Amino acid sequence: MKAFVFSVAALFAVSTAYAQTAWTVDKAHAKVGFTVTHLMLTEVDGNFKNYDAKITSAKPDLSDAVIELTADINSINTDNERRDGHLKSPDFFDAAKYPTLTFKSTSFQKVEGKKYKLVGDLTMHGVTKPVTLDAVLVGPVTMENPRGKQEKAGLKISGTIKRSDFGVGSSSTAVVSDEVELKAAGEFAKQTAAVAESK
Template sequence: MKRLSLLVAVALSSLSTYAQTWNLDKSHSRLGFTVTHLMLTEVDGNFKTIDATVTSSKPDLSDAVFELTADVNSINTDNERRDGHLKSADFFDTAKFPTLTFKSTSMKKVEGKKYKLMGDLTMHGVTKPVTLDLVMNGPITQETPRGKSEKVGIKVSGTLKRSDFGVGSSSTAVVSDEVELRGAAEFAKQNAVTEKK
């Protein structure tokens, strides 16, 4: 029994040793979307306040788990009146549902730097599985005045239907049901800086 407990403790210690956490560099990251207005022209927007982390047990992040939160009240389409309408009960109803979250459930390599990222998206109080296309650049080691740091760049894209999440209704049909998502993010490995002596 003592031997089994020791083996479990060693295994858990090994997992914690190799677990990596990567934090979002918010100044080099963006979560955006595109919808079509009146089936005529595309309108772009983004969420100005986002946060995300990546955890992985492999150095190449091939088993990465992504978690993201966006403040829906930070929605920005370069039109104050439109942004106000999107925050209203007609669309996101941010008074009741102020955040949007995503947590990945699996990641599958397609080829080279390309992956399929599967996960649960929660928006407007509704959680649905989504599949996104992901491109990973890096990880790379960067020299800084303080030493070395490890960074990775991630691009994700995909399409979803806002009606699946109860965002908008038939009375808001001037906006396409399909929404294109696009994200670009830079992550830095936590405690990855090696101080120069």
Template sequence: MKFLLLPVAALLTLSAANAQTWNVDKSHSRVGFTVTHLLLSEVDGNFKTFDAKITSAKEDLSDAVIELTADVNSINTDSERRDGHLKSPDFFDAAKFPTLTFKSTSFKKVEGKKYKLTGDLTMHGVTKPVTLDAFVTGPVKMKGMGGKEQEKVGLKLNGTIKRTDFGVGTPGGTTVSEEVELKAAGEFAKQAAQ
């Protein structure tokens, strides 16, 4: 039994050692959402402060683990009054739950550059699994500022959640839809091996 464990441990260590990290370029990325207001119009919002990374041992990112954090206090819907209400205990309760997080548990290719991304979303102190549609572009190598070559990849995500599943806002009503469309798009740069 001991002899079997050693090769398995060595393979796991080798796989972890070969993993590459791709960090988000925040100036070319966005984490947002859309809700319906009064059953009439759509309101878009985003989180101004966020971070994200992709970790993958495979060049085609087919084994990617995607992680995201967003500062709930940075919510922006182009209305200070509405943003304040969203941060209040009526919705996100940002003072008590200041961070929203997502960590993937599965990244499966559908076809071409389309994937299904499943992971755990934690919001308002509640963690639930969610599945999102993902679209990957790249990776591509290009010269950045200063002429330094860098490898980059693009990732778009979208999907729908029910806000009350996470205890955000009250159920029912027509002011704000229970369904929230999540939308994120990011440009990620491969980090040099350490």
């Protein structure tokens, strides 16, 4: 009897894993960016040109979503080549030593309507810390296109972190605010094949 119960439990676990569905980002309709304040006078916007993001969920409404993001530090862009070079240097991100930034959510809780509270682990400059962000989820909705119907969803994420918490910059780089506003938004498309959740 115990063997039967174990087999049923194992089968249920495998079925649950394969029920996970991946949603991939449409980079033509997405952006991963940030804003800092320079000399406490004006805001400077930046973004990462190279990144990848996905959502994994077992529920059709994405209410149990796990959100993952990876960004290439060397692709940082603030529309100023000299500033970009400085940001990649050991004074800030040290891209040669820490070439990627990653985020993986640990909690996605509805606040009200389309608003969610997103909690996850952010790794930057070799430091991993939990962060809490605001998220707005639109959809999923079924869209018509020349290739047929496809489910899509829109996700917008925002929040503020301190770069000093991750060892990015120092007191000698105080010309840039310690607080960094994170801003990411994207359109995600549901993949037709179910994927196993790796845990």
